[in-house]
Amino acid sequence: MITFDLSCDREHRFEGWFRNLEDFEDQLARDLVTCPLCGSNRVSKRLSAVAVHVGRRSVDSPKPEAPQDPKPGGEVTAESFFRVMGRFIEENFDDVGSAFAEEARKIDRGEVDARNIRGTTTPADEEALREEGIEFHKIALPKYDA
Numbered sequence: 438m439i440t441f442d443l444s445c446d447r448e449h450r451f452e453g454w455f456r457n458l459e460d461f462e463d464q465l466a467r468d469l470v471t472c473p474l475c476g477s478n479r480v481s482k483r484l485s486a487v488a489v490h491v492g493r494r495s496v497d498s499p500k501p502e503a504p505q506d507p508k509p510g511g512e513v514t515a516e517s518f519f520r521v522m523g524r525f526i527e528e529n530f531d532d533v534g535s536a537f538a539e540e541a542r543k544i545d546r547g548e549v550d551a552r553n554i555r556g557t558t559t560p561a562d563e564e565a566l567r568e569e570g571i572e573f574h575k576i577a578l579p580k581y582d583a
């Protein structure tokens with residue numbers, strides 16, 4: 438089973454459980470995923486903000502190694518990719534939660550040590566960061582049970 442943080446078009450937030458990534462994509466494409474609060478089927482994955490190498494003024498910040506396929510020589514499925522990416526980001530990115538934009542700015546100004554961070558942003562945060570030229574990415578990562 439995998440879980441996604443989802444939200445509907447009325448900004449209700451909920452968790453969706455699926456057998457696997459394909460099951461999720463399939464149900465979403467067929468509008469079978471509905472909000473438990475209002476029944477809306479206009480549902481999307483909530484994205485996490487991830488900043489990579491934000492501290493561009495620091496030359497000696499350690500660079501993370503690219504995630505490796507868990508089965509060398511094996512096929513990289515979307516699911517194994519997300520699983521590895523998710524673990525990689527959990528282990529290598531400092532979770533700063535809703536302080537993401539503030540923390541990204543501090544790193545950009547060199548007020549704190551450069552590091553990789555992840556967290557949540559509001560649309561206003563995102564616009565401000567873009568205007569300030571601070572690089573970040575938004576990704577949706579499923580959570581897998583063990």
Ligand SMILES: [Zn+2]
Binds near residue numbers: 447448474477
């Ligand atoms: Zn809703």
